[in-house]
Amino acid sequence: MQKIGIFLGCNIPFNRPDIEYSMRFLLKELGVEIVELEGATCCPAYGTMPSLGLLEWAVASAWNLSIAEEKGVDMLTGCGSCYGVQNEANYYLKKHPEIKEQVDKILAKVGRKYDGTVKVWNVINFIYEKIGLDTLKQKIKYNLNGLKCAVQTGCHNLWPSKAFPSGEDNTFFPKRLREICEIMGGVAPHYSTITDCCGMGALRSNAPEKSLALFKKKLDVIKEELDPDLAVIGCSSCLLQFDAGQALLIEQKKLNYKIPALHLAQLTAIALGAEVEKATAMASIPLNGVITKIKGGN
Amino acid sequence: MEEGGVNVIDLTQGDESFVKELIALGADELRECIQCGKCGATCPMALAGLEFFIKRIVHAANLGLRDILLEDSSVWGCQSCNRCVEICPMDIKPYEVIQAVRRAAVKVEACPANTYEGLRNLYRFGHAVFPKGFEERRKKVGLPEKPPTALSFDEFRKKYQELLRQTILEEIAPFPLD
Amino acid sequence: MCTEICPARVPNEYNFGLDQRRAAYIEYPQAVPKKAVIDEPNCLYFKSIKKTGKPACEICKKGIPPKGIQGCPADAIKFDDKDEYMNIRVGAVIIATGFKPMPKHYFKEYSPHSPDVITSMEFERILSATGPTGGELKRPSDGTKPKTIAMISCVGSRDERYHPYCSKVCCMYMLKHARILKEKYPDIKLYLFFIDVRTAGKDFEEFYVYTRELGAKIIRGGRVSSVDVKPNGKLRVRGFDVDLCSPVELEADLVVLATAIEPPDGVEELGSMFTATCGREGFLREVHTKLYPVETQARGVFIAGCVQGPKDIPESIAQARAAASATAALVIPGKIKFEAIISEVDRDKCSSCGVCVPLCPYTAIRIVEYKGKEKAYIEPALCAGCGVCASACPSRAITFHGFTTDQIMAQIEALTEA
Numbered sequence: 036m037q038k039i040g041i042f043l044g045c046n047i048p049f050n051r052p053d054i055e056y057s058m059r060f061l062l063k064e065l066g067v068e069i070v071e072l073e074g075a076t077c078c079p080a081y082g083t084m085p086s087l088g089l090l091e092w093a094v095a096s097a098w099n100l101s102i103a104e105e106k107g108v109d110m111l112t113g114c115g116s117c118y119g120v121q122n123e124a125n126y127y128l129k130k131h132p133e134i135k136e137q138v139d140k141i142l143a144k145v146g147r148k149y150d151g152t153v154k155v156w157n158v159i160n161f162i163y164e165k166i167g168l169d170t171l172k173q174k175i176k177y178n179l180n181g182l183k184c185a186v187q188t189g190c191h192n193l194w195p196s197k198a199f200p201s202g203e204d205n206t207f208f209p210k211r212l213r214e215i216c217e218i219m220g221g222v223a224p225h226y227s228t229i230t231d232c233c234g235m236g237a238l239r240s241n242a243p244e245k246s247l248a249l250f251k252k253k254l255d256v257i258k259e260e261l262d263p264d265l266a267v268i269g270c271s272s273c274l275l276q277f278d279a280g281q282a283l284l285i286e287q288k289k290l291n292y293k294i295p296a297l298h299l300a301q302l303t304a305i306a307l308g309a310e311v312e313k314a315t316a317m318a319s320i321p322l323n324g325v326i327t328k329i330k331g332g333n
Numbered sequence: 334m335e336e337g338g339v340n341v342i343d344l345t346q347g348d349e350s351f352v353k354e355l356i357a358l359g360a361d362e363l364r365e366c367i368q369c370g371k372c373g374a375t376c377p378m379a380l381a382g383l384e385f386f387i388k389r390i391v392h393a394a395n396l397g398l399r400d401i402l403l404e405d406s407s408v409w410g411c412q413s414c415n416r417c418v419e420i421c422p423m424d425i426k427p428y429e430v431i432q433a434v435r436r437a438a439v440k441v442e443a444c445p446a447n448t449y450e451g452l453r454n455l456y457r458f459g460h461a462v463f464p465k466g467f468e469e470r471r472k473k474v475g476l477p478e479k480p481p482t483a484l485s486f487d488e489f490r491k492k493y494q495e496l497l498r499q500t501i502l503e504e505i506a507p508f509p510l511d
Numbered sequence: 512m513c514t515e516i517c518p519a520r521v522p523n524e525y526n527f528g529l530d531q532r533r534a535a536y537i538e539y540p541q542a543v544p545k546k547a548v549i550d551e552p553n554c555l556y557f558k559s560i561k562k563t564g565k566p567a568c569e570i571c572k573k574g575i576p577p578k579g580i581q582g583c584p585a586d587a588i589k590f591d592d593k594d595e596y597m598n599i600r601v602g603a604v605i606i607a608t609g610f611k612p613m614p615k616h617y618f619k620e621y622s623p624h625s626p627d628v629i630t631s632m633e634f635e636r637i638l639s640a641t642g643p644t645g646g647e648l649k650r651p652s653d654g655t656k657p658k659t660i661a662m663i664s665c666v667g668s669r670d671e672r673y674h675p676y677c678s679k680v681c682c683m684y685m686l687k688h689a690r691i692l693k694e695k696y697p698d699i700k701l702y703l704f705f706i707d708v709r710t711a712g713k714d715f716e717e718f719y720v721y722t723r724e725l726g727a728k729i730i731r732g733g734r735v736s737s738v739d740v741k742p743n744g745k746l747r748v749r750g751f752d753v754d755l756c757s758p759v760e761l762e763a764d765l766v767v768l769a770t771a772i773e774p775p776d777g778v779e780e781l782g783s784m785f786t787a788t789c790g791r792e793g794f795l796r797e798v799h800t801k802l803y804p805v806e807t808q809a810r811g812v813f814i815a816g817c818v819q820g821p822k823d824i825p826e827s828i829a830q831a832r833a834a835a836s837a838t839a840a841l842v843i844p845g846k847i848k849f850e851a852i853i854s855e856v857d858r859d860k861c862s863s864c865g866v867c868v869p870l871c872p873y874t875a876i877r878i879v880e881y882k883g884k885e886k887a888y889i890e891p892a893l894c895a896g897c898g899v900c901a902s903a904c905p906s907r908a909i910t911f912h913g914f915t916t917d918q919i920m921a922q923i924e925a926l927t928e929a
Contacts, residue, residue: 049467052470076459083452208624229739241447317473371751
């Protein structure tokens with residue numbers, strides 16, 4: 036039986052536990068043993084330790100990586116930032132032996148060590164490589180019934196690709212998330228702003244108006260080019276923007292349409308038969324139409 | 334720029350020691366930038382209209398314009414999307430320049446308040462993002478009130494705090510580390 | 512005739528596969544000699560002979576009589592002709608094998624999968640009267656005439672990931688393309704994205720200003736960030752405009768990438784056949800940038816054109832003439848002057864160990880018979896006077912004229928005195 040360490044991060048357990056529920060559900064349904072990473076912390080977010088220094092970044096990530104290593108498992112995360120931050124830290128630790136040396140010393144002081152053996156996965160690459168599209172197709176209970184999906188892989192799941200253990204052939208023309216949606220019975224065309232930033236993150240914290248304007252520009256292109264039933268998101272931060280951020284735009288009367296949004300983990304969990312109320316508990320944009328379509332109605 | 338000030342940047346205020354500081358803080362290939370502009374048109378900071386964005390920041394950094402860079406808060410709006418790193422033809426890793434400017438800013442307390450808030454949360458709870466009311470949200474989906482992270486394990490949290498105190502956080506944190 | 516009636520069709524290499532040629536073909540309109548050849552692997556005659564032993568097609572030779580189509584009127588088709596390799600003894604060689612344009616597939620951020628994203632070389636063919644469209648401006652995907660074209664400079668040049676050098680000719684040929692288009696189709700919208708516009712050369716700046724006057728739009732400080740395909744087939748181009756101090760974007764029907772000039776395939780092997788070496792960037796290296804620009808370190812081997820580095824036509828011609836002069840100066844007198852500072856073997860001392868032979872970078876040392884024994888011999892016309900053999904010879908049988916052991920010892924003594 037396949038095992039994986041579930042790395043929660045911050046946004047998923049505190050803001051969107053419906054994604055945590057979905058991740059746990061889909062792993063169970065797909066026959067993957069979940070290993071809890073007790074004592075894990077924030078990845079740490081780009082604006083925190085990474086903004087203090089390279090050593091600060093590396094040592095704080097090494098804390099989490101060492102917990103997974105001790106349990107002998109790789110890590111799975113639903114958050115793009117957790118994926119990017121920790122993979123980059125892994126990459127730096129391999130590339131800069133002088134930093135690794137300092138990190139080792141600090142870890143030793145708190146009774147830990149990290150040998151660099153842990154691979155960090157996101158939900159997209161995990162399903163694509165470790166589960167396989169064929170297995171997923173066999174296991175789902177509900178077909179997406181031609182649901183038109185606009186996919187958002189998320190910047191941190193794409194770049195910097197050389198620091199990542201696996202990923203897209205062309206990060207400017209991502210296909211994996213589209214293929215996953217399509218194997219479950221959806222339709223997921225390419226659109227021209229598919230790799231554009233959603234605006235969530237530091238920009239949202241420091242310049243919310245500008246962040247939402249950037250997001251709206253992307254949404255308008257999605258609406259114009261695809262007019263989808265659903266946005267399928269590979270990153271929990273992007274989901275916050277696509278869902279709560281979109282609701283904010285609607286509330287501010289800056290948007291006159293709605294595109295429901297789900298994290299890939301949520302969509303997959305629903306297709307595998309998860310309780311919809313739990314899998315979508317925190318959604319701001321109503322998902323009724325989407326759920327009806329998945330559950331076989333028209 | 335000061336209200337009513339003249340719109341000119343005095344290049345002689347450029348300080349080479351600032352360039353060297355940034356290089357030491359991780360922007361090690363800063364000087365190789367030829368200002369080709371490739372990073373400029375897909376940078377979220379540029380598209381969102383921040384005063385300073387990647388191309389401008391790299392240039393100002395190369396000119397050693399310390400005050401101008403540290404007075405402006407644009408670097409804190411960088412999304413860390415790393416698209417610039419992916420496409421930079423000179424491989425200068427532009428995002429590392431942003432991080433280097435942030436690292437220089439933190440040393441002189443030239444950063445927005447929410448940076449400290451994130452660091453404080455990280456230190457106290459092990460989580461930089463720590464919104465109120467999460468217990469209710471977790472209960473709603475049938476999960477335990479607290480996730481099995483450092484938040485649930487005092488001994489882990491204490492060790493993690495000890496680890497953080499071994500870093501520069503010990504010197505720059507404007508909040509008590511105990 | 513044969514090039515029109517041959518039934519086998521293959522992608523036309525000269526037009527970068529934008530159209531097809533026959534298996535009996537003339538390589539390109541200016542080919543010298545302008546004679547048709549048969550492309551054996553794709554010819555139906557040869558294919559069927561190989562498979563069944565019987566020829567399935569001889570249309571180029573015999574025509575199709577029932578349809579009144581005549582075969583080669585000169586009766587010049589010879590199926591039994593064979594490739595021949597000839598040995599020619601020459602006194603000097605000029606290597607002028609040109610360059611290779613970089614293909615587009617490396618640049619993933621520019622949607623290389625779109626047929627409407629093409630390289631400048633492909634665009635050059637599309638603009639040519641003898642090209643795949645007969646000189647008509649058509650975009651590859653649907654054959655429509657593009658209304659808006661974006662051209663992108665420095666694609667793979669000035670780029671640490673591919674080629675750090677400037678390809679030198681792109682700025683000017685982009686302006687040339689713009690001028691041809693604007694003169695022919697005044698309403699066409701052209702956006703040329705440059706990092707810098709490099710117009711060093713006689714009349715070049717004037718050409719640039721004239722192209723601006725024709726209405727081509729120049730965007731500077733803006734290596735393009737991305738090209739994305741819209742569902743309607745249009746291409747969204749995003750770049751930075753340093754003069755507007757702003758990111759800019761536009762929708763184009765066709766995007767032309769000025770990809771880098773690369774050394775031709777196999778140049779390193781070719782060079783090593785002549786003991787000429789390549790520089791860091793893979794182009795053949797001249798002996799001295801200023802003083803010996805057409806000479807290689809192999810005596811009698813000269814270089815001209817882009818095999819030595821990116822250059823335009825006037826410069827290539829100037830260099831070719833210089834190489835021809837240098838060659839003539841070497842060959843025409845019928846005699847060769849040896850350099851004074853070269854090595855020589857005292858064959859009576861030589862122990863025949865052969866250590867020096869592989870060490871010589873100029874393949875100037877051979878083992879030849881001397882007084883009934885095999886001894887080393889240094890060809891004075893090839894020796895470049897590097898001294899490697901003299902320092903390696905265990906029998907001290909090699910004298911490096913001008914730097915003999917006695918002379919060097921005397922120098923050391925003088926230097927270390929008191």
